[in-house]
Amino acid sequence: MRWLGRLLxxxxxxxxxxxxxxxxxxxxxxxxxxxxxxxxxLYVVTPPDQAKYSSEIRTVLEGxxxxxxxxxxxxxxxxxxxxxxxxxxxxxxxxxxxxxxxAAVWISFAQKGEELMLEGRVYDGxxxxxxxxxRYMGQAQHLRTVIHRFSDDIVFQYTGERGVAExxxxxxxxxxxxKELYLMDYDGYNVRKITGDRSLNLSPKWSPDGNWITYxxxxxxxxxxxxxxxxxxxxxxxxxxxxxxxxxxxxPSGGELAFASSRDGPxxxxxxxxxxxxxxxxxxxxxxxxxxxxxxxxxxxxxxxxRGGSPQIYMMNAAGTNVRRLTFSGDYNTSPSWSPKxxxxxxxxRVDGRLRICAxxxxxxTLARLTDGPGEDExxxxxPDGKHxxxxxxRLSRGDLFMMNADxxxxxRLTFSGxxxNxxxxxP
Amino acid sequence: MRNxxxxxxxxxxxxxxxxxxxxxxxxxxxxxGTATVQEEKVTPPAEGMQPESAxxxxxxxxxxxxxxxxxxxxxxxxxxxxxxxxxRDDARAxxxxxxxxxxxxxxxxxxxEGHADERGTSEYNLALGERRxxxxxxxxxxxxxxxxxxxxxxxxxERPACADxxxxxxxxxxxxxxxxx
Amino acid sequence: MVFVLSATGNIDEPKIEKSSGxxxxxxxxxxxxxxxxxxxxxxxxxxxxxLKVHFSFSLTExx
Numbered sequence: 298m299r300w301l302g303r304l305l306x307x308x309x310x311x312x313x314x315x316x317x318x319x320x321x322x323x324x325x326x327x328x329x330x331x332x333x334x335x336x337x338x339l340y341v342v343t344p345p346d347q348a349k350y351s352s353e354i355r356t357v358l359e360g361x362x363x364x365x366x367x368x369x370x371x372x373x374x375x376x377x378x379x380x381x382x383x384x385x386x387x388x389x390x391x392x393x394x395x396x397x398x399x400a401a402v403w404i405s406f407a408q409k410g411e412e413l414m415l416e417g418r419v420y421d422g423x424x425x426x427x428x429x430x431x432r433y434m435g436q437a438q439h440l441r442t443v444i445h446r447f448s449d450d451i452v453f454q455y456t457g458e459r460g461v462a463e464x465x466x467x468x469x470x471x472x473x474x475x476k477e478l479y480l481m482d483y484d485g486y487n488v489r490k491i492t493g494d495r496s497l498n499l500s501p502k503w504s505p506d507g508n509w510i511t512y513x514x515x516x517x518x519x520x521x522x523x524x525x526x527x528x529x530x531x532x533x534x535x536x537x538x539x540x541x542x543x544x545x546x547x548x549p550s551g552g553e554l555a556f557a558s559s560r561d562g563p564x565x566x567x568x569x570x571x572x573x574x575x576x577x578x579x580x581x582x583x584x585x586x587x588x589x590x591x592x593x594x595x596x597x598x599x600x601x602x603x604r605g606g607s608p609q610i611y612m613m614n615a616a617g618t619n620v621r622r623l624t625f626s627g628d629y630n631t632s633p634s635w636s637p638k639x640x641x642x643x644x645x646x647r648v649d650g651r652l653r654i655c656a657x658x659x660x661x662x663t664l665a666r667l668t669d670g671p672g673e674d675e676x677x678x679x680x681p682d683g684k685h686x687x688x689x690x691x692r693l694s695r696g697d698l699f700m701m702n703a704d705x706x707x708x709x710r711l712t713f714s715g716x717x718x719n720x721x722x723x724x725p
Numbered sequence: 726m727r728n729x730x731x732x733x734x735x736x737x738x739x740x741x742x743x744x745x746x747x748x749x750x751x752x753x754x755x756x757x758g759t760a761t762v763q764e765e766k767v768t769p770p771a772e773g774m775q776p777e778s779a780x781x782x783x784x785x786x787x788x789x790x791x792x793x794x795x796x797x798x799x800x801x802x803x804x805x806x807x808x809x810x811x812x813r814d815d816a817r818a819x820x821x822x823x824x825x826x827x828x829x830x831x832x833x834x835x836x837x838e839g840h841a842d843e844r845g846t847s848e849y850n851l852a853l854g855e856r857r858x859x860x861x862x863x864x865x866x867x868x869x870x871x872x873x874x875x876x877x878x879x880x881x882x883e884r885p886a887c888a889d890x891x892x893x894x895x896x897x898x899x900x901x902x903x904x905x906x
Numbered sequence: 907m908v909f910v911l912s913a914t915g916n917i918d919e920p921k922i923e924k925s926s927g928x929x930x931x932x933x934x935x936x937x938x939x940x941x942x943x944x945x946x947x948x949x950x951x952x953x954x955x956x957l958k959v960h961f962s963f964s965l966t967e968x969x
Contacts (some may be wrong), residue, residue, distance in 0.1 A: 321958040399728050416762065443767045447871035474882060480772060493777035497883050500848060506769070519878055520851070530773025541855050541879055544848050557852070559879075562859065564852040585852040600810045601849060607851055652846065663934045674847045719847060 311393055333369035334455060335422075336362060336400040338657050339393050340379040340603075343537065350406055351478075354415075357441055358402070360484060361448035361462035373398055375443050384418070387425030394422030400455070417447040419454065429454045435605075441486060461680050465724045467491070467501045467510050468698060472716035478512060483680070483723070485711035490637070496679070500544055500720050504552040507725045511535060513543045522556055537575045544588045547604045548615070549595045555579070557587035566600055568615075579617035590642070591615070593660070597625065599633040599642050603712055612659070619694060621701050623661050624685060630655070632676055638683035641703065643667070645675040654688050656703070667705035674699075681725050687711070689719035731854075734820075798833065799826045802905035803861060804896060808845070810856035814863055820861060823903060824868035834906040837861050839879040840886070843893035847882055854879030861901040876906070907935055907963070912958040913957045915945040946958060 322460055338358060341351040362368045373396035378389055382405070386395075390401050403417040418430040431450060433443045445462035452460030459616040464483045468474050475495045481488040492498045492514040504524075512525045522545050523536040536542045540559035548568075555568045561578075564585045568577050575598045580586040584604035591598055593613060602611045613620040624630040629647035637641065639659070646655035648666060652673040655662045668674045672691035679686060687700045693710065696717035701708040712718045760885075800823050803816035812820065827833060839858030841850035859879035866872045887894035909920035913917050914943070920939045939961065 321960065324961050418762070430776065432762055432764045433767050434764070439767060439769055444767045446767050451876045489772070490774065494775070497880070499851075499883070525773065525775065528771045528772050530775060532775060540877070541851055545852050557848075559852070559855045559859075564855060571941065583858065585849075587852050588848050605813070607907065608796075629845070631849045654745035665937075673844075 318616070320597045324715060330344075331366075334367060334399050335371050335372045335397055336402065337366040337371045337393075337396070337398050338404065339376060339385070339390075341381045341404045341406060344380075346593075347406070347408055350408070353440070354404060354406060354444055357405075357444040357484075358448055361460065364453065364462070364484075364619055364685070364700075364707075365452045367452055367459045367460075368400065368510075371396065371398065377513070379403070385420070387420075390420040390422065390425035394420075394425070397423035400428070400451075402451070406438050411437050412650050413440060413443065415440075415443050415447065417450075419451055441482065445482070447698075453458065461682050461685070463722075464681060466678075466698070466711075466721050467724070468501065468689075468712075468718055468721040469499050469501065469512075470712075470716050470718045471713065472714050472718075478510065479718075484702075485713075488712070488714070502545050502547060502722050502725050504547050505725055507551055510546065510722075511554065515543065522554075536569060538567075538576075546589045546591060548591050549593055553595075553615075555589040555591065555598060557589070566598070566617075567654045577617075579613065579615075580620075581617070586611075588632050590633045592635050593637050593639045599635055601631040601633065610642065610657070623657060623659075625661075626664060629660065633657075634677050634679055634686075636679045636683045636703070637681055640683070642675035643679065643686055645677065654705075665705070667701070668708075675718055678721050679703075680723050686722075687721045687723055689721060792793060799823075800824065800905075802902050804901045805857055805901075807842070807895075807899065808853070810853065816861075817864075819866065819899045820864050824865050824870050827870045829866075829872070834874045835878070836900040836904045837865075837875055837877045837906065838884075839877065839884045840884060840898055840900050840902065842898040843882045843885060843890075844895065845882070851879050851881035854881045857899075857901050870896045883895055907939055909939060909959055909961075910956050911945060911959050913948045913954075914941070915947050917945065926963070935961075937939045938963070 300355065314716055324712055338355055341354050359370045369674045369679050373393055376389060376393045379385060385403055391505050393401055401422045403418045403420065407414050412434065414432060414434050418428065418431045419428045421428050429450065433446060435443050442463065445719050449460035450461040452458065454486045457660045461483055465480050466483055467478055467480050470479050476497045476499060477490055478490055478492045478498045478501050497515040499513045501510050503510060505536040508527055509524050510527065511522060513520050514523050520541050520543060522535045522542045524535045525532050534618050535554065536556060538558045538560040541557065541564060543557050545554055545556040549694050551571065553570060555566060557566050563583055566579045566586045566589050568579060568684055569575060575590050582593050582602065582604045584602055586600055586602045588601040597612055597614050599612045605622060609618055609622055609623050610624040610630050610633045627646050627648060631645050633642050633644040641656045641658060643654060643656045645652050646666065650663045652675045653666055654668045654674045654677045655664065655666050670692050674690040676689050677688040684701060684703055687698055689696055690699050694715070696719050696723050697713065698711045699708055700711055700720050769796065801819045802821045805816065806813060827835065837858045839856065841853045849905035858879055862875045862877050865875060885898045887897045887902065907920050908923040910918045920936055922932055
């Protein structure tokens with residue numbers, strides 16, 4: 298940031314300020330927003346009796362593409378020739394593309410009985426050439442999934458990285474009176490219950506391959522860590538040391554599980570292998586240490602510790618050595634979550650007595666408070682592409698999940714059940 | 726002066742971009758040429774739901790030596806200050822009474838539950854509840870109660886005694902609670 | 907942002923004079939000022955011991 302110093306220096310030279318009492322200067326800089334590709338859905342072709350699907354397809358796809366942060370969705374005027382239902386020619390696309398469209402989307406959809414077919418094509422708005430085209434087939438009840446798949450393919454086509462529209466979020470909810478785990482699509486739709494033991498089921502986390510959900514459950518009477526195999530529905534007990542077994546977190550390779558246990562008195566961080574064996578204690582201090590989160594390389598772990606007198610975020614390498622403190626601002630910083638891109642650690646910070654979501658760079662140099670407003674926010678979790686955060690908040694209710702961009706903008710509410718919904722985790 | 730103005734404005738322009746954080750615009754290449762339409766079957770991933778079941782261990786009050794309700798009255802809750810697990814004076818009195826009862830009923834086994842109010846984050850509150858339970862247990866063993874009769878468990882903020890979002894309720898939730906095994 | 911810059915290049919606490927409406931952007935601007943410390947001393951010709959600087963950061967939409 299030496300630039301700012303030099304800027305001021307030059308500004309003062311240029312301003313040629315004369316000696317006087319209380320001199321003031323006015324300066325400024327302007328930054329341009331990151332460019333987003335203008336994209337428009339030109340037409341959705343459906344059989345005449347299935348026209349109702351057209352608006353759902355548009356809404357879902359536009360939402361997915363907007364959230365990807367890659368596209369700016371625009372609504373060009375309808376090109377009447379497209380209403381015929383035939384696949385558009387390059388000339389027609391170029392005509393539509395005159396509305397400054399860079400990506401033009403054309404969709405043909407039909408449902409036959411229990412099956413659907415969605416053909417999605419993306420054209421370059423300037424040349425009219427088709428950039429990608431795919432025909433998706435699936436069950437009728439999976440229409441949203443098909444649209445999400447198309448959106449992720451479009452994002453991949455333009456950036457080389459898949460979008461996250463097909464991903465899911467697991468969370469804990471008090472809807473039934475106890476705390477059960479629920480799954481939902483990344484956009485809040487299709488909420489479905491995945492535990493049903495009427496105990497406390499907390500802190501769910503995904504395995505890196507998305508096949509398991511590991512969580513703390515009181516189903517056996519005391520808090521132990523269980524793993525649910527999503528393919529088979531089989532539940533197994535992974536760790537059951539005396540005392541607390543909480544805040545599980547899989548290493549990025551899926552080979553190790555870090556968690557916190559109070560078997561030795563104060564809560565400490567341990568690791569085990571995926572069979573629950575080879576137990577190793579990582580933290581040695583007589584304070585409380587919990588909520589481990591792995592760096593994307595698996596080399597380091599950030600965690601909460603009150604060894605300094607108040608709960609703060611610390612870092613150590615994955616063997617437990619080289620412990621250093623990361624947060625120095627505020628008296629309550631907990632629940633870290635390391636971005637899959639490695640560049641940022643989101644956590645819950647207490648600001649003016651209220652919990653907020655903050656983010657800090659792993660070197661501690663850059664710190665930002667991301668949320669504000671009524672109520673309190675906690676428990677941030679990253680999307681697998683590192684572009685979004687999901688967290689729980691009491692800003693509008695007893696506790697609901699919200700999604701926002703990594704910079705705190707475009708906040709969107711995801712749950713509306715009226716229960717306390719918290720502890721979200723985003724699938725890979 | 727004009728050259729100075731220009732270089733100054735250039736500096737501002739250059740700095741404007743260098744100054745602020747994140748998000749260099751990605752260089753996007755539009756793919757030219759005709760692509761062919763591929764086919765793809767879409768099936769969402771399997772989601773093995775857990776069938777509904779009762780918890781494996783039910784918590785019951787077992788009254789062997791005395792009536793269950795009189796036991797519940799004999800062992801009072803002890804309360805804590807915000808973010809603290811040290812025993813305060815009023816808690817001291819309650820725990821001394823509990824120790825007295827326990828010493829008079831040597832067969833009774835007790836579970837000490839540690840709780841926290843809902844402020845603060847849920848995982849940290851589990852650790853805080855655990856500290857409170859262990860703190861109460863240490864206090865009782867120091868008064869002669871055999872530690873093997875006392876088990877501890879933390880419920881963090883998950884089982885509040887009182888649900889309103891006011892200090893009166895919060896104070897009631899920052900507690901250890903005793904149940905007879 | 908507004909802050910007072912001394913002849914030696916130190917500043918007092920920068921303050922948000924008018925928020926951009928985006929908390930993250932406000933903080934990025936504050937950080938930019940913090941991280942630019944220490945500033946170089948005043949060039950010759952500027953006599954006063956300190957200067958009150960109003961620095962405006964703006965964000966525009968580029969399509």
